[in-house]
Amino acid sequence: NDTYGHLQGDILLKNVAGLIRSSLRKVDFVFRYGGEEFLVLLPSSDLQMASSTADRLREKLAETTDPKVTMSAGVSIWSGEDATHFIQKTDHLLYEAKGRGKNRVEFQKGS
Known part of the structure; x- marks a missing residue:
């Protein structure tokens, strides 16, 4: 938004959402979670x-x-906890990825 403006930012977000959706299985879900964040649920995935x-x-x-x-x-991985706790533990991993240099995937250890 700062570089290209809000209109271009909105178009880019729509394109990113479409690319994510088209890359997933029919049983998977993608939601816009905040600003430029997305939440992807992958049922039956380890x-x-x-x-x-x-x-x-x-x-x-x-x-x-x-x-x-x-x-x-x-x-x-969902371990039977409530949705709020599940999202919080996953969000913590997202911030860990950002803190370690961005453009990376951090995953739950010990599972």
Whole structure:
């Protein structure tokens, strides 16, 4: 938004959302979670599959968006906790990825 303006920023967000949606299975879900953040739910995926999906999305966004977009992600597995706690632990991993240099995937350890 600062570089290209809000209209271009909105167009880019729509393009990113479409690219994510088209890269997922029919059983998966993508939601805009905040500003430029998206929440992707991958039912019936283990941690390795979810991490691979996040890395594939990260690479695809870097290759196909104009202007170029990088992606940081947090990946965790639902362990029966309530939705708020699940999102918080995943969001913590996202901030860890951003803190470690951005454009990377951090995943839940010990699962």
